[in-house]
Amino acid sequence: MDLSLDVTERDGYSVLSVRGEVDVYTAPKFRERLIELVSDGKYEIIVDLEGVDFLDSTGLGVLVGGLKRLRSHEGDLLLVCTQSRILKVFEITGLTKVFSIYESVDAAVADD
């Protein structure tokens, strides 16, 4: 099982595209990449979850931790997700009220 994490820059945002499965095994790699971005001074981050096949509570924990870290720098973490099985995890846990979730990177950037 592998997790791919690619970063591109877009209109002042760093877009972290996540592909694969996010669980207790792969979440540390995801967390480290987010921390690296923040350490590099990237405080406006879009996490694109469209390539994610599976995400559990450890993945949610990484995103919550990332948002907390970014807010402490007056930044933000936006999500891109349209897959119902992934959105369901956010809905059950109430995190749809914590994160701004968009249908596309374009939509996230446009809402600036």
Place this chain on the structure above:
Amino acid sequence: MVGEVVELEIPARAEFVALARLVVSAIAASDSTLADERIDDLKLAVSEACTNAIEAHGAIPTDERVLLRCSADGGAVEVAIQDQGGGFDPAQLPDHPPVTDPDRLKFERGLGIPLIRALVDEVEFSSSGSGTSVRLLMRTAGGQEA
């Protein structure tokens, strides 16, 4: 595989949780009356339970394995996850602040058991100082309660 019981023993390491998900989803898919969405729900619940089991083993620590027992009988798919960790009391889990409270962001953990409860039709925790057993049950179309 309907009517058969399948047991899987996994080393208590994070890289084996994906294997547990794979086996359980294959067994659940063998019952053609369980919709794909419900198989995804069961897979997620199993992942959460296995993650907790592995963390419980790591906390002691112990080299014991985590045992999964899966069955599909035409009316339900049942999965039991048994660990040899230190046990816990599910009734004593701390509540998270409301999602609208800024303090909510202090909690990166503790979402697994609420997810399990929301995803499956029945869940039962049996825990003692010598381990925890989590029984998950997902009723199929032919096994729905009236």
